[in-house]
Amino acid sequence: MIFAVVFLHLWALHHHKSNNPLGIDIKGPQDTIPFHPYYTVKDNFGIGVFLHRLCRAGVLRAQLLRRARQLHPGQPAADAAAIVPEWYFLPYYAILRATPDNFIGGWLTSWMGFIAVPAKLAGVILMFGSLLVLALQPWFDRSPVRSARFRPVYKWFFWIILLVAVVLGYCGAKPPEGAYVVIARVATAWYFFHFVILMPLLSVFERPDPLPHSIRRTRAEGRRVRARPGPMPSRWRRRDAPHHCSLPAPPSRLSSEPAAASAQDEQAQCIADIAAKNPLVHQEWDFNSIFGTYDQAALKRGFQVYKEVCSACHSMNLLSYRHLSGIGLSEDEIKAVAASVQVTGWPQR
DSSP: OHHHHHHHHHHHHHHHOOOOTTOOOOOSGGGOOOHHHHHHHHHHHHHHHHHHHHHHHHHTOTTTTSOGGGGSOOOTTSOOSOOOOOGGGHHHHHHHHHOOGGGTOHHHHHHHSSOSSOHHHHHHHHHHHHHHHHHTHHHHOOOSOOOGGGOTTHHHHHHHHHHHHHHHHHHHHSOSSTHHHHHHHHHHHHHHIIIIIIHHHHHHHOOOOOOOSOHHHHHHHHHHHHHOOSSSOHHHHHHHSOOSOOOOOOOOTTSOHHHHHHHHHHHHHHHHHHHHHSOOOOOOOTTSSTTOOOOHHHHHHHHHHHHHTGGGTOOOTTOOGGGGGGGTOOHHHHHHHHHTOOOTTSOOO
């Protein structure tokens, strides 16, 4: 069954592409990156780190994840003082133990006079229900925005539900008595309130922020903002802010040498002041890294502009047709480009 689910995942990945943290639909090739080397290097690095930690824990620290009481021999006549599952099951274990009779508590049970749903059965129902509500989130959460980055209200409730999960895990590791039971019941109530009631309400009443036009434009804007330390981009400053110095006129041939030297010094000082007020912006390009690649879609558009406009005055004498494969053209496309060019001064075959 797991093998079949893997193939379903590959089919969905091939047809619908992978998701992104911004939750923005792919508008074109400019919003995607090649599988190799980006995903292969990332996955191989993660696998390497995992195998390193696993081998280190298995060979050098074999008892690291085991509890001391689990090493004691079993005694059929005595139960263990505390039996808890692994840490990733502790939130569901807390929900299982914190659920009272009839899902509500002793006061309703005493008022009814009978127990309709025992505590054990109610705990099992809520424990599996906590997994079911996660599977039903596509129907509960009807917001058109998939990223919490553009949902100003939901992002606060995200941290609350994360804190609730941590509290449930902590209560699941403690004995079911005293304040731990009360805290676990409150956290369980908030857990179901968040996914069953709060998410549909946020989908209706929340007003998300406007989404960017594309993923690539968002990346470019983020890089531009990080690259400029000032409160206003330098491109806007050059256009709007007037310079506080004007370049002096170049010295004429009739001017004296001291006057010419003074004018040159003043001109150099003015240029230095302008450069200090308008620093060069550091640009981040996709091909800067060791595994960087060019944007082939942009290169193809640039080559198309060259053929239609720039080729009337400029030539590419030092470029071979086989080099066009570097911008993503196939062999047939390169042959079509070569066939469309008529070379003068050479015998035509």
